[in-house]
Amino acid sequence: MISSLITAHKNVFVAQLLVYFCTKRYKMTTSSNLQEFVTQVRRDILRQVHKVNSGHPGGSLGCTEFFSVLFKEVLRAKDHFDMDGKDEDLFFLSNGHISPVYYSVLSRCGYFPVEELKTFRHINSRLQGHPTTHEGLPGVRTASGSLGQGLSVALGSALSKKLNGDKHLVYSLHGDGELQEGQNWEAIMFAAANKIDNIIATVDYNGQQIDGSTDDVLPMGDLKAKFEAFGWDVIEEENGNDIDAVRNVLAEAKSKTGQSKPVVILLKTIMGNGVDFMMHTHAWHGKAPNDEQLEIGLKQNPETLGDY
Amino acid sequence: MKTYTNTGNIDTRSGFGAGLEILGDSNPNVVALCADLTGSLKMNAFKDKHPDRFFQVGIAEANMMGIAAGLTIGGKIPFTGTFANFSTGRVYDQIRQSIAYSGKNVKICASHAGLTLGEDGATHQILEDLGLMKMLPGMTVINTCDFNQTKAATIAIADHDGPVYLRFGRPKVANFTPKDQSFEIGKAVKLQEGTDVTIVATGHLVWEALEAAKTLHEQGIAAEVINIHTIKPLDDKAILSSVKQTGCIVTAEEHNYLGGLGESVSRVLAQHHPTPQEFVATQDTFGESGTPAQLMEKYGLNAKAIVEKSKKVLKRK
Ligand SMILES: Cc1ncc(C[n+]2csc(CCOP(=O)(O)OP(=O)(O)O)c2C)c(N)n1
Numbered sequence: 001m002i003s004s005l006i007t008a009h010k011n012v013f014v015a016q017l018l019v020y021f022c023t024k025r026y027k028m029t030t031s032s033n034l035q036e037f038v039t040q041v042r043r044d045i046l047r048q049v050h051k052v053n054s055g056h057p058g059g060s061l062g063c064t065e066f067f068s069v070l071f072k073e074v075l076r077a078k079d080h081f082d083m084d085g086k087d088e089d090l091f092f093l094s095n096g097h098i099s100p101v102y103y104s105v106l107s108r109c110g111y112f113p114v115e116e117l118k119t120f121r122h123i124n125s126r127l128q129g130h131p132t133t134h135e136g137l138p139g140v141r142t143a144s145g146s147l148g149q150g151l152s153v154a155l156g157s158a159l160s161k162k163l164n165g166d167k168h169l170v171y172s173l174h175g176d177g178e179l180q181e182g183q184n185w186e187a188i189m190f191a192a193a194n195k196i197d198n199i200i201a202t203v204d205y206n207g208q209q210i211d212g213s214t215d216d217v218l219p220m221g222d223l224k225a226k227f228e229a230f231g232w233d234v235i236e237e238e239n240g241n242d243i244d245a246v247r248n249v250l251a252e253a254k255s256k257t258g259q260s261k262p263v264v265i266l267l268k269t270i271m272g273n274g275v276d277f278m279m280h281t282h283a284w285h286g287k288a289p290n291d292e293q294l295e296i297g298l299k300q301n302p303e304t305l306g307d308y
Numbered sequence: 309m310k311t312y313t314n315t316g317n318i319d320t321r322s323g324f325g326a327g328l329e330i331l332g333d334s335n336p337n338v339v340a341l342c343a344d345l346t347g348s349l350k351m352n353a354f355k356d357k358h359p360d361r362f363f364q365v366g367i368a369e370a371n372m373m374g375i376a377a378g379l380t381i382g383g384k385i386p387f388t389g390t391f392a393n394f395s396t397g398r399v400y401d402q403i404r405q406s407i408a409y410s411g412k413n414v415k416i417c418a419s420h421a422g423l424t425l426g427e428d429g430a431t432h433q434i435l436e437d438l439g440l441m442k443m444l445p446g447m448t449v450i451n452t453c454d455f456n457q458t459k460a461a462t463i464a465i466a467d468h469d470g471p472v473y474l475r476f477g478r479p480k481v482a483n484f485t486p487k488d489q490s491f492e493i494g495k496a497v498k499l500q501e502g503t504d505v506t507i508v509a510t511g512h513l514v515w516e517a518l519e520a521a522k523t524l525h526e527q528g529i530a531a532e533v534i535n536i537h538t539i540k541p542l543d544d545k546a547i548l549s550s551v552k553q554t555g556c557i558v559t560a561e562e563h564n565y566l567g568g569l570g571e572s573v574s575r576v577l578a579q580h581h582p583t584p585q586e587f588v589a590t591q592d593t594f595g596e597s598g599t600p601a602q603l604m605e606k607y608g609l610n611a612k613a614i615v616e617k618s619k620k621v622l623k624r625k
Pocket residue numbers: 058059060095097098145146147148174175176177178179204206208209210271285343344345367369394398
């Protein structure tokens with residue numbers, strides 16, 4: 001009787017383990033096949049913005065490695081999306097204009113059909129120009145697009161996790177230009193004051209924004225010193241487009257959580273990374289490639305997992 | 309019927325840029341501020357010619373409004389430039405306290421208003437800004453219809469003492485009003501005379517109203533078309549004298565029907581001359597991604613919609 005109970009329990013446990021390892025979002029990946037994933041995501045980004053002749057390839061390409069590592073290896077997410085996200089890690093995209101990389105990675109991690117990328121920015125689509133909860137797209141928990149609001153929302157959800165006794169983490173991504181919005185600094189001050197140590201915010205430190213380089217538009221000085229002065233634990237990573245470096249810095253950040261301080265990664269990336277003519281310039285912040293440029297970009301990123 | 313010729317599709321924001329450039333040359337007190345959208349707002353000509361009077365504030369609209377308010381102390385005439393959402397909702401209290409309540413002579417110039425910015429979608433498509441701005445005591449609210457009118461309005465508001473909200477857009481639309489017109493704040497412009505129905509339109513819907521009037525004319529309905537470029541102060545007289553002849557009215561705007569031009573017109577009618585009215589406006593909804601034409605069709609903001617509403621209101625006379 002007792003032994004059969006134990007076996008039954010064991011079976012449930014084994015079944016749960018199986019579910020755990022078989023869900024796409026938990027699948028551990030080696031560097032080489034994550035590289036394939038990254039290359040495919042870059043293709044998706046280019047093809048999405050090209051088709052509708054609008055959208056933001058520059059920041060999207062620069063954050064491809066970050067999204068890929070985060071969603072494929074780091075985020076402990078449940079198999080089915082629900083808004084409350086209890087007992088799982090959460091991610092918030094504050095710089096909503098880089099929706100192409102977000103949508104590609106979400107779809108390729110099973111949140112919605114990859115085919116849906118075809119509808120990016122089209123009328124009656126769930127894939128709005130900027131991410132929204134309004135159309136019920138799985139994976140998205142807040143609208144973003146109007147810059148500077150995401151950190152506050154992420155902090156609120158981190159507090160909610162604490163209130164719920166939920167030990168999972170909250171991740172967020174922000175543009176560096178976006179940090180010019182004052183609300184960020186209100187949030188940064190609040191986070192330290194309230195010892196919110198279950199958040200890992202990442203800044204896409206590409207040095208570019210719309211009107212030019214961040215140094216041309218509004219130099220932000222020593223971001224590390226600024227965050228530290230506000231009471232955050234700061235980790236700098238120079239190679240934000242290197243898969244192993246991203247992997248390591250996310251692990252390091254995780255090890256620093258739970259120590260009464262919020263954690264931020266200043267992730268140096270290259271805007272437009274992986275498409276040579278788009279790299280190192282703000283020119284491709286919000287411009288789609290034409291047919292010829294698309295061809296070149298795709299040639300530099302050959303199909304790996306299958307185009308949608 | 310009067311005929312209006314489209315001299316070529318062009319965006320209203322370029323009208324703003326052209327007007328600002330002229331002001332830069334003619335009025336040394338005019339200064340301009342932008343929040344990382346210089347190209348989108350067409351402020352490059354001003355910036356290049358007058359770098360000392362151009363302030364790039366970065367992505368920090370609240371700060372921009374405060375700095376603009378401060379610049380007026382000492383006699384400067386600041387023109388702020390960003391998208392309509394970030395010019396209003398984003399910074400409402402900064403405008404309310406530091407500009408409107410403090411009585412500061414700031415010109416809040418807003419591009420990409422309404423649905424017609426297209427693919428960026430609802431986060432950027434504000435359909436509530438006319439309401440937000442018209443509720444502020446002392447705020448003048450203008451929504452121009454084409455390049456020429458936007459250029460003229462930009463120049464005119466520099467001479468108006470007081471805060472102004474100037475709303476324009478991104479898409480290339482018909483340019484049909486006179487090239488070097490003078491712009492009188494608060495004065496409606498009658499574009500067509502007619503006795504059956506009054507159509508009062510603002511912004512991108514003015515050209516659509518003219519197209520609608522043509523269609524209605526072919527069907528034997530004489531529509532009076534009024535271009536209301538100024539939502540506040542509203543030209544009550546022009547509206548009342550028209551409805552006294554026609555007995556019914558359609559208002560048309562790229563804005564929510566709550567809080568926009570239509571409601572302002574309803575107020576005038578309710579107080580002075582109750583008249584059947586229909587609204588061409590969005591119906592308490594957010595926008596979405598799509599091409600401008602698709603969105604205007606889906607949300608009922610085009611000539612076709614104006615024709616339908618005109619026929620509907622005629623039956624209510
Ligand atoms: C509140 C607000 N102001 C302005 C904009 C317009 N805008 C969109 S992206 C952008 C630049 C963002 O720079 P950054 O965060 O560095 O992103 P990147 O260009 O590197 O992708 C601006 C000004 C916006 N979306 N929201």
